[in-house]
Amino acid sequence: MLSDSNARLAAARGLTSPRGRREAGRFLAEGAQAVREALARPGTVLELFATAAAARQHAELIEGAPVSVISDRAAAALSETVHPQGLVAVCARLDVGLADALARRPRLVAILVEANDPGNAGTILRTADAAGADAVLFTGDSVDPYNGKAVRAAAGSLFHLDLVTGVSPAAALVACRDAGLRTIATTGAASLDLDELTDRGGLAGPTAWVFGNEARGLPADVVAAAELAVRVPLHGRAESLNLAAAAAVCLYASARANRFPAPS
Amino acid sequence: MLSDSNARLAAARGLTSPRGRREAGRFLAEGAQAVREALARPGTVLELFATAAAARQHAELIEGAPVSVISDRAAAALSETVHPQGLVAVCARLDVGLADALARRPRLVAILVEANDPGNAGTILRTADAAGADAVLFTGDSVDPYNGKAVRAAAGSLFHLDLVTGVSPAAALVACRDAGLRTIATTGAASLDLDELTDRGGLAGPTAWVFGNEARGLPADVVAAAELAVRVPLHGRAESLNLAAAAAVCLYASARANRFPAPS
Numbered sequence: 001m002l003s004d005s006n007a008r009l010a011a012a013r014g015l016t017s018p019r020g021r022r023e024a025g026r027f028l029a030e031g032a033q034a035v036r037e038a039l040a041r042p043g044t045v046l047e048l049f050a051t052a053a054a055a056r057q058h059a060e061l062i063e064g065a066p067v068s069v070i071s072d073r074a075a076a077a078l079s080e081t082v083h084p085q086g087l088v089a090v091c092a093r094l095d096v097g098l099a100d101a102l103a104r105r106p107r108l109v110a111i112l113v114e115a116n117d118p119g120n121a122g123t124i125l126r127t128a129d130a131a132g133a134d135a136v137l138f139t140g141d142s143v144d145p146y147n148g149k150a151v152r153a154a155a156g157s158l159f160h161l162d163l164v165t166g167v168s169p170a171a172a173l174v175a176c177r178d179a180g181l182r183t184i185a186t187t188g189a190a191s192l193d194l195d196e197l198t199d200r201g202g203l204a205g206p207t208a209w210v211f212g213n214e215a216r217g218l219p220a221d222v223v224a225a226a227e228l229a230v231r232v233p234l235h236g237r238a239e240s241l242n243l244a245a246a247a248a249v250c251l252y253a254s255a256r257a258n259r260f261p262a263p264s
Numbered sequence: 265m266l267s268d269s270n271a272r273l274a275a276a277r278g279l280t281s282p283r284g285r286r287e288a289g290r291f292l293a294e295g296a297q298a299v300r301e302a303l304a305r306p307g308t309v310l311e312l313f314a315t316a317a318a319a320r321q322h323a324e325l326i327e328g329a330p331v332s333v334i335s336d337r338a339a340a341a342l343s344e345t346v347h348p349q350g351l352v353a354v355c356a357r358l359d360v361g362l363a364d365a366l367a368r369r370p371r372l373v374a375i376l377v378e379a380n381d382p383g384n385a386g387t388i389l390r391t392a393d394a395a396g397a398d399a400v401l402f403t404g405d406s407v408d409p410y411n412g413k414a415v416r417a418a419a420g421s422l423f424h425l426d427l428v429t430g431v432s433p434a435a436a437l438v439a440c441r442d443a444g445l446r447t448i449a450t451t452g453a454a455s456l457d458l459d460e461l462t463d464r465g466g467l468a469g470p471t472a473w474v475f476g477n478e479a480r481g482l483p484a485d486v487v488a489a490a491e492l493a494v495r496v497p498l499h500g501r502a503e504s505l506n507l508a509a510a511a512a513v514c515l516y517a518s519a520r521a522n523r524f525p526a527p528s
Contacts (some may be wrong), residue, residue: 129501132500245394250494
């Protein structure tokens with residue numbers, strides 16, 4: 001039994017690497033909030049690891065779930081944070097196919113192209129959820145949304161949205177347009193700014209926002225393939241916005257435009 | 265000469281700790297972007313350290329500045345990042361007094377109360393700059409804005425705004441109100457939401473936004489001391505927004521309201 005438990009722990013530890021996650025089709029969700037959201041989604045949690053202290057502290061939360069009690073040291077080895085929380089769920093990947101996500105007729109979508117900071121990726125998932133988005137697409141060479149830091153930054157929102165991975169930016173843009181979404185590329189080089197677009201009613205319909213890499217922005221071919229290009233206005237002397245901050249401004253502009261449509 | 269150089273390097277290394285920064289009244293700014301912005305502000309850069317490679321790469325940028333060439337290892341010891349950039353400026357603290365900042369009649373201010381993540385703090389500085397804010401106030405037990413991670417996340421915007429530290433939230437709120445700023449506390453518990461406030465013209469005048477701790481939000485006494493309390497609407501199932509994302513939505517709502525005032 002002990003060796004079985006050790007083998008399961010070793011397998012879980014393998015999920016701290018991108019390759020381990022890919023090969024197993026599983027990922028780790030750490031902490032009470034993420035575990036609660038994971039447990040609320042049937043079929044997601046495959047097993048749970050908890051330190052004795054965490055098992056006591058979160059007894060109600062994990063009641064009825066298949067828990068293995070582990071040492072503090074083992075919990076630290078499963079954690080990608082400085083302060084391990086002692087509670088980790090092994091979860092089945094959540095991806096849905098692009099066609100399935102679009103068949104649900106989403107009204108607000110975020111497409112990430114080559115985003116490479118896991119904290120930004122998780123924050124954008126959380127913000128997209130808060131803004132009422134239906135799906136987030138990780139395209140091209142974007143960071144793995146199942147990375148421990150991304151899962152942590154998503155604060156449970158990973159489990160609320162349709163998550164699509166492994167498609168090219170071009171395929172994502174074509175499919176979104178065919179599904180009736182207006183595709184809007186965000187780039188500092190655009191002549192049209194977000195306020196102007198909002199004022200002319202440009203955010204009223206179903207929208208897919210396209211966000212680029214933290215340092216390089218969007219590739220020119222992706223900007224060209226989108227229906228519109230827009231910049232977030234810079235009123236001070238900052239050269240640009242942080243990716244997750246820009247996404248927050250754009251996604252909330254859509255949420256507001258759809259909540260209070262301009263009189264026609 | 266070598267021992268003098270070593271002593272200066274050791275002194276600079278001391279600035280990687282909060283206490284070292286406080287006692288010296290200095291901080292470190294790393295990387296080409298931060299160094300460029302620091303050099304653009306007269307009297308800010310006290311000395312520069314560069315690896316031979318960085319000195320070559322950024323020869324134009326650092327021309328005429330007092331540069332000490334250091335080893336890669338010494339550069340790593342000055343860095344708080346995984347990938348040291350080999351270029352670090354020792355800068356004089358930038359703080360201005362609260363009265364001085366308010367004497368310039370700011371129209372948009374961010375007040376941080378017990379914010380404790382340096383990445384969030386730096387991102388909020390960058391976003392506040394982008395939204396056209398005039399000042400950012402770090403009050404109460406907020407993180408040190410001169411922390412290496414905060415400086416890095418600010419991406420140069422630290423040098424663009426009036427930065428105020430070391431005041432209490434209560435003193436900041438009273439002084440802002442007396443200076444004609446509407447103080448707006450952000451809290452998920454508020455009955456009024458940001459869209460409603462915007463629609464009734466509540467963001468048209470000079471505004472000081474008040475943001476709380478990442479986990480606990482704002483203390484009740486701070487909310488009570490503000491003129492208004494507002495929440496960012498949550499349209500999906502996220503429990504809350506990341507602090508920097510919430511700040512981006514609020515600060516940009518102000519920027520937009522002041523750019524296109526509602527017809528009166």
